[in-house]
Amino acid sequence: MDPKxxxxxxxxxQAYLQDKRSVKVVQVQEGKxxxxxxxxxxxxxxFHDRVVGVxxxxxxxxxxxxxNQSEDEEETTEYELAETxxxxxxxxxxxxxxxxxSEAKGHKHRVLGKKVVEANGxxxxxxxxxxDADDKKSNEEDKAKAAKLKDDxxxxxxxxxxxxxxxxxxxxxxxxxxPADEAFHENxxxxxxxxxxxxxxxxxxxxxxxxFRTGGASKGKRPSDIVADQESMGLQVELxxxxxxxxxxxxxxxxxxxxxxxxxxxxLTVVEKSIEEGPESELFRGMLKLMEKMEK
Numbered sequence: 060m061d062p063k064x065x066x067x068x069x070x071x072x073q074a075y076l077q078d079k080r081s082v083k084v085v086q087v088q089e090g091k092x093x094x095x096x097x098x099x100x101x102x103x104x105x106f107h108d109r110v111v112g113v114x115x116x117x118x119x120x121x122x123x124x125x126x127n128q129s130e131d132e133e134e135t136t137e138y139e140l141a142e143t144x145x146x147x148x149x150x151x152x153x154x155x156x157x158x159x160x161s162e163a164k165g166h167k168h169r170v171l172g173k174k175v176v177e178a179n180g181x182x183x184x185x186x187x188x189x190x191d192a193d194d195k196k197s198n199e200e201d202k203a204k205a206a207k208l209k210d211d212x213x214x215x216x217x218x219x220x221x222x223x224x225x226x227x228x229x230x231x232x233x234x235x236x237x238p239a240d241e242a243f244h245e246n247x248x249x250x251x252x253x254x255x256x257x258x259x260x261x262x263x264x265x266x267x268x269x270x271f272r273t274g275g276a277s278k279g280k281r282p283s284d285i286v287a288d289q290e291s292m293g294l295q296v297e298l299x300x301x302x303x304x305x306x307x308x309x310x311x312x313x314x315x316x317x318x319x320x321x322x323x324x325x326x327l328t329v330v331e332k333s334i335e336e337g338p339e340s341e342l343f344r345g346m347l348k349l350m351e352k353m354e355k
Contacts (some may be wrong), residue, residue, distance in 0.1 A: 084124050096121040140168060140175060140183030148183060223252050223260050232261070272305070277312035289315050292324035 085092045093100050096117040115123045124238040140148040140160055148160035148168055156173040168183065175183055231240070231246055238246070247257040292310030294304075301307055314323045333346040 075227075083121055087125060092123065092125065094119060094121055094123060138185050138187050141186045143183045144179075144181050184355075223250075223256055225260065228257065228260050229264070232264070272309055275309070275313045276316040277309065288320060289324050292328065294325060296327065 071116050083095050084333075085095065090102060093099070094101070097117060099117055099119065101115075101117070101123075104334075115125070117123055123224045129141075137151055138150050140150060144164070146163045148163050150158050150160040150168070150170055152158040152170055152173065156170070158173075160168040160170065164179070166179045168178045170185065175185055175186055175313050187262040227250065235242065235246075243257070243261070247254045250257075290311055293314060294307055298304070299306040301310070315321060329342070330346060333340065333342040336342050338344075
């Protein structure tokens with residue numbers, strides 16, 4: 060020590076040397092360090108590797124030095140060597156970025172500083188393993204399945220219709236009655252329709268027709284319940300709207316099944332005749348009075 064140094068300078072130097080002699084070496088454990096003098100725990104930041112070897116002072120005035128972690132305590136990160144030559148490897152790297160891959164296809168790879176060493180004439184790309192990747196993939200698959208299920212349910216609710224115009228399919232069926240499967244599918248493919256969806260629309264039409272033929276006001280009625288002369292008159296009227304005699308019968312029966320409409324077609328004939336005779340005719344004026352009375 061310089062004999063010419065001032066007492067104050069000497070005191071500072073001695074205090075510094077004393078601090079250096081009393082520095083406590085500590086290691087990071089689970090992201091924390093513990094002061095050996097006061098047992099105070101200090102949480103370290105994630106980048107604590109940058110302060111290794113740097114002296115820190117605890118609130119109890121004890122100097123602490125963070126030491127390098129021991130070999131057993133070094134953190135490892137799981138990686139995988141992406142597929143090359145038809146296989147992959149798994150590898151764990153220490154804090155220095157070194158490690159040895161698991162064996163695959165009869166060989167291993169060394170990783171030095173996160174660079175894969177060539178083995179068997181090839182290398183792999185080093186990819187960090189995302190522990191949540193499987194869960195994420197599973198969640199995405201579940202969402203995709205749920206979305207598809209919803210779409211299927213929506214299609215079911217709509218009778219299978221999806222971008223298939225009713226009018227076009229009806230026109231095809233009218234122009235090609237009772238088509239064979241092959242011809243029906245050929246038309247669907249020509250239109251750019253999905254065959255299953257086109258069939259679903261056709262089944263919807265068949266279902267509606269079946270409901271029409273078996274339901275309505277005449278459901279459960281017998282021929283004896285229908286006035287014969289009214290049925291004959293009705294067929295002449297309804298065959299103007301449909302060429303199918305069975306459908307015409309169904310419409311006539313529906314009109315005549317309600318008690319108030321048991322003379323439906325006789326009344327319809329009078330209405331049509333009054334229109335033909337014109338507003339000045341007695342029949343027309345009588346029909347107007349009848350309609351006014353019905354409205355009241």
